[in-house]
Amino acid sequence: MGELDVQFADPTAIDPPAGWAELVRDAPLHPVWDWSLVRTMAAARDGAAVAAVVRDGDRVAGLVHARLIGPGRSVADVECPGSMSLPGVALPGMPLPGVALPGDPATGPDPAGTGRHGGPLAAVVEAFEAALRRERGRRIRAVSYRQVYAGALPVLARGIGLVRRGDDVAVLRNRFADYEQYLAALPGKRRRDQGRLVRQTDSDPGVTVHFGQVPEDFDAAAFHALAERTGERNQRRRWPPRRRWPPQFHAAQAALPGARLLRYADADGRLLAATITFDHPSVPLAGPWAAVDPHEGGRAGVWYEHFARSLRWAIESGRAGYIAGKGLMAQKAELGFEAVPQWTVLRRLAGR
Structure with missing residues (x-):
């Protein structure tokens, strides 16, 4: 993976930025990553949202979506635009919670041979946060990543601030x-x-x-x-x-x-x-x-x-399975669902 380029898009724009719809279609990502939901939520929040396409040359390496929260909208709260069960960073081949899929990009050595570890997820997060610092300066004090599953936790929690266990997500493995x-x-x-x-x-x-x-x-x-x-x-x-x-x-x-x-x-x-x-x-x-x-x-x-x-x-x-979201875990267990843990990771941004 080469040096990544991060392009921020207007989340209220009618049309998605180049590469967004193609990654949703081809990865394939869940339809809750559809641009229509990004636009709908940004409009409801008076534009207090961030949408970014991360590129590795001509290839889309990932998508990032966040809402701006806290005093002065100083925290970029990274979450999936259409679901509280999926993370807000989407990569090609990223595994879904609780279901083993090939090509897990969350862990493993960096394919560019830089000596770093964390693989494509770490590279995309690092590029996104660096671009956010350049784009927003000191207005954004921290980045909060929600729905962080076990494979991504070592990458996002490495050497940084606050980790909080969230509600489990119910997954049925078929x-x-x-x-x-x-x-x-x-x-x-x-x-x-x-x-x-x-x-x-x-x-x-x-x-x-x-x-x-x-x-x-x-x-x-x-x-x-x-x-x-x-x-x-x-x-x-x-x-x-x-x-x-x-x-x-x-x-x-x-x-x-x-x-x-x-x-x-x-x-x-x-x-x-x-x-x-x-x-x-x-x-x-x-x-x-x-x-x-x-x-x-x-x-x-x-x-x-x-x-x-x-x-x-x-x-x-x-x-391969079915994701049934959070809540009512005891009742969902009666139906064969497993409780898959997830975390929220808060990373300081300004001054890093």
Whole structure:
């Protein structure tokens, strides 16, 4: 790897910078790296965002996305533009959390033979931070990297400041020949309940289920409102505070290439529950979840039931795994998910 060039882009621009869309398509990265989400979030934050393309000659070596937070927007908080389960530095071939993929760029010797260690990830991070110092001067005091998984932790935490363990991310590794083999691996009661819940929904004339491409009649505003209420209901702790998403963010997620909608509606067409799954050739990613409280006319058990449908699709389509995000880890463990640890690493920038 030669000397890297970092090009900062206007995150509110309509079109992505050269190389961004191509890396998302060809790596392939998750669709939550689509430029439409960068633009949507930057607009909602009044431009308080950073988007950078890191180049090695004519080749795109990586993408970096960050939001500017803290007093005076003095911290570049590096995170994936469309998910709180993935890191904010994307490299070709970067492994997904908990799923072994070839070509891990997070560790190993530097291929340029400089005597440094850390591989492409270290080179991209070093180039990004140096460019950020030149571009922003002393306005940016620190860089915070979120969703740092075990392979990248030695690179990002080397000789620097603060490391904090974050919430685990639930990952199902697909080791199954078919969905029935997956069910057989679950605890007995959960195995029986998963099948019962699907049969119960399918036989209910008052519920209509859609699972597939997002239809034109999808009401993104209703989905957003219900997702926000669901998040408030499920948030059991005061700190850290729950992230609130702008309405246009969920609409942009639904419009992503490869987005799949699982929607439950009653006989009058009222939304009962819904989620968006972001497809990927190897490991699909669960998006926001919204459901009417059972005490207010919702369906009990629909959270478990929606995983029965989503995981059947992922397993039978031969995906390597399924990422189900954070929270409710005990319940997800009943469904065969593993808790994959991740960290936040804070690195001082100014004066280094």
